[in-house]
Amino acid sequence: MTSDQPAAARPEAGPRMVPGFVGQVLSGAALLVLLGLHMIAQHFVVPSGLRDFAAVVDWLRNPVVIVLEVAFLVVVTYHALLGVRAILFDFGFSERTEHRITGFLAVVGIATVAYGVALVAAILDAA
Amino acid sequence: MASTTAEPRRPAVGPARRPGFVGWFDPRGRRLGGIAFLVNRITGIGLVVYLYLHLVILALLAQGPTAWDTFIEVALSPPFLALDVILLAGILIHGLNGIRVGLVGLGLVASRQRALFVALMAIAALVALAGGLRIFTAG
Numbered sequence: 001m002t003s004d005q006p007a008a009a010r011p012e013a014g015p016r017m018v019p020g021f022v023g024q025v026l027s028g029a030a031l032l033v034l035l036g037l038h039m040i041a042q043h044f045v046v047p048s049g050l051r052d053f054a055a056v057v058d059w060l061r062n063p064v065v066i067v068l069e070v071a072f073l074v075v076v077t078y079h080a081l082l083g084v085r086a087i088l089f090d091f092g093f094s095e096r097t098e099h100r101i102t103g104f105l106a107v108v109g110i111a112t113v114a115y116g117v118a119l120v121a122a123i124l125d126a127a
Numbered sequence: 128m129a130s131t132t133a134e135p136r137r138p139a140v141g142p143a144r145r146p147g148f149v150g151w152f153d154p155r156g157r158r159l160g161g162i163a164f165l166v167n168r169i170t171g172i173g174l175v176v177y178l179y180l181h182l183v184i185l186a187l188l189a190q191g192p193t194a195w196d197t198f199i200e201v202a203l204s205p206p207f208l209a210l211d212v213i214l215l216a217g218i219l220i221h222g223l224n225g226i227r228v229g230l231v232g233l234g235l236v237a238s239r240q241r242a243l244f245v246a247l248m249a250i251a252a253l254v255a256l257a258g259g260l261r262i263f264t265a266g
Contacts, residue, residue, distance in 0.1 A: 025233070028222075029229070035218070048199075049203070049262065050199050050202055052196050052199060053191070053195040054192065056195070083171045084175060087168060087172070119182070119189060122189035126189050126191045
């Protein structure tokens with residue numbers, strides 16, 4: 001979720017916002033590849049569009065798949081939460097509140113990735 | 128990142144919109160760049176909501192084959208497939224518009240960003256249409 005306007009162009013934003021925009025662009029570019037792979041592998045090449053349980057487990061037994069899916073989760077979470085941060089910052093909070101928002105979203109991001117990794121382990125355990 | 132390439136979020140003239148989140152939905156005086164900004168944020172919010180819904184639903188896999196395979200039957204019903212088409216359209220619109228935002232932010236196509244936006248949205252519509260047909264005819 002990228003702002004339509006680079007932060008550097010916004011006089012009220014200041015240079016501290018620039019890394020956020022660069023992060024959005026870089027993670028967005030990575031998502032073009034990772035999301036494309038995810039969509040093709042999980043949906044387009046599967047006849048019905050969704051793998052059944054046995055097919056999901058077979059798929060996840062491949063370590064390369066796990067690395068790619070976790071990388072996808074990390075990048076998509078980073079991109080999404082950076083976008084949420086940009087939206088929240090548009091409300092004009094104080095700098096202190098903005099720092100708290102950044103910290104909170106970092107915790108949410110770490111928890112999201114941890115949940116995803118734990119979920120992969122739980123799926124393989126359930127098989 | 129060239130600071131001169133960005134579109135103004137709000138027009139310099141015309142009626143003032145309400146600030147913050149509510150102002151996004153106020154169409155008064157909005158130009159194409161503003162529409163692109165609005166579309167990017169709305170699709171982005173939708174995709175964030177979908178991301179977390181998706182992660183919650185994937186937890187069914189940890190409950191074993193019965194829970195997941197029952198869900199698949201529901202997910203392949205026409206209402207769910209319609210939601211898939213909306214999701215695909217959202218991904219295409221956000222992704223292609225994001226490419227434009229990135230290019231403009233890097234100062235590469237600032238003078239042609241409006242034409243680029245129209246072209247990319249046309250591509251998004253065509254691919255979403257083709258994908259929608261594929262989604263409803265697969266299997």
